Amino acid sequence: MGAVALLLLVRHGHSTANADAVLAGWTEGVGLTERGRDEVARIAARLTEVPIARLVTSPLQRCRETAELLLPGASAEVLDDLGECHYGAWTGRPISELTRDPLWRTVQDDPASARFPASDRYAAESLTEMAHRVVSAIARIDAEVEAERGPEAVWVAVSHGDPIKAVLADAVGAGLAGLQRVHVDPASVSLVRRTGDRVMVLAVNSAGDALGRGLTTVPATVPAGDATVGGGTG
Numbered sequence: 001m002g003a004v005a006l007l008l009l010v011r012h013g014h015s016t017a018n019a020d021a022v023l024a025g026w027t028e029g030v031g032l033t034e035r036g037r038d039e040v041a042r043i044a045a046r047l048t049e050v051p052i053a054r055l056v057t058s059p060l061q062r063c064r065e066t067a068e069l070l071l072p073g074a075s076a077e078v079l080d081d082l083g084e085c086h087y088g089a090w091t092g093r094p095i096s097e098l099t100r101d102p103l104w105r106t107v108q109d110d111p112a113s114a115r116f117p118a119s120d121r122y123a124a125e126s127l128t129e130m131a132h133r134v135v136s137a138i139a140r141i142d143a144e145v146e147a148e149r150g151p152e153a154v155w156v157a158v159s160h161g162d163p164i165k166a167v168l169a170d171a172v173g174a175g176l177a178g179l180q181r182v183h184v185d186p187a188s189v190s191l192v193r194r195t196g197d198r199v200m201v202l203a204v205n206s207a208g209d210a211l212g213r214g215l216t217t218v219p220a221t222v223p224a225g226d227a228t229v230g231g232g233t234g
Contacts, residue, residue: 005053005142005145005146005149005151005152005153005154005155005193005194006153006154006155006191006192006193006202007138007142007154007155007156007157007191007192007193007194008047008154008155008156008157008189008190008191009157009159009164009167009168009189009190009191009192010043010066010070010156010157010158010159010187010188010189011158011159011160011161011164011184011185011186011187011188012032012036012040012058012060012062012063012065012066012158012159012160012186012187013032013033013035013036013037013039013040013062013065013066013069013186013187014032014033014035014036014039014186014187015030015031015032015033015036015062015186016030016031016032016033017030017062018033018036018186019033019035020094021094021095021096022092022093022094022095023087023090023091023092023093023094023095023098023229023230024060024062024084024091024092024230025084025085025086025087025090025091025092025122025230026060026083026084026086026087026091026122026123027091027092027122028061029061030060030061030062031061031062031065032062032065032066032069036062036066036186036187037065037069039186039187039207040065040066040069040070040187041069042187042207043070043187043189043207044069044070044071044072046189047070047071047156050154051154052071052074052154052155052156053145053148053149053153053154053155054077054141054144054145054149054153054155054156055067055070055071055074055075055076055077055155055156055158056076056077056078056079056082056141056155056156056157056158057076057077057078057079057082057157057158057159058078058079058080058082058083058084058158058159058160058163059078059079059080059083060083060084060160063082063158063159063160064076064078066158066187067156067158070156070158071156076158079137079141081133081134081136081137082134082137082138082157082158082159082163083159083160083163084159084160084162084163084230085116085125085127085130085160085162085163085230086116086122086123086124086125086130087116087122087124087229087230088116088117088118088119088122088123088124088125089116089117089118089119089122089124090103090116090117090229091119091121091122095228095229095230098229099223103116103117104229107127107180107229108180110177111127111176111177111179111180112127112128112175112176112177113126113128114126114127115127127162127166127176127179128176130162130163130166131163131166131169131170131176131179134159134163134166134167135166135167135170138157138167139194141155141157142155142194146194160230161184161186161228161230162179162229162230164184164190165179165180165182165183165184166179167192168182168184168190168192168201168204169181169182170199171192171199171200171201172199172201182204183204183205184204184205185205185207187207188205188206188207189203189206189207190203190204190205190206191203191206
């Protein structure tokens with residue numbers, strides 16, 4: 001089989017929640033910081049010569065702002081299935097506080113069995129449910145793009161740390177068990193191409209200063225070897 005549609009998975013730029021080291025989830029009003037806007041502008045500069053067949057984004061503010069900056073003038077399709085994991089009662093809490101919750105170890109060591117606690121204010125789901133909706137949505141749109149625009153088409157999905165990690169873990173065949181073996185920074189790009197029988201991961205966590213980030217992005221509040229729930233704070 002020849003080339004098929006190429007997907008650019010873009011995590012939103014550095015947000016106010018990243019700056020405060022809190023788990024934003026579906027909290028309203030979480031936008032990009034000035035740093036985040038600058039980061040996205042650098043990605044946009046890398047895409048100026050790339051014809052983008054379709055742009056889809058999570059409905060959350062930080063992703064919509066990223067999509068607007070990424071492809072100015074483009075019409076972004078808002079898709080709930082690309083939204084952040086529904087963290088329930090964990091939503092809005094400091095990461096440093098969450099590391100002391102017994103559920104943290106389940107999220108790290110057995111993510112397939114992790115379900116976030118119910119909340120009167122925020123919806124809650126399991127990591128398995130999150131992964132299923134995001135991976136299914138990406139597969140569906142990828143097939144649509146290839147059918148409508150041909151095998152050389154390039155499309156962009158703007159989403160969040162854990163959803164992007166779920167797509168990448170699925171793509172390399174690790175499934176949800178491999179979720180915490182993937183790191184995705186704010187304003188990073190990962191490239192995935194479907195080849196019919198399998199999915200090829202061409203790049204992960206790509207950014208202009210990717211190497212420097214990789215040496216510095218694990219916050220002191222997170223135990224060594226653990227992954228930050230929601231994705232690195234940048």
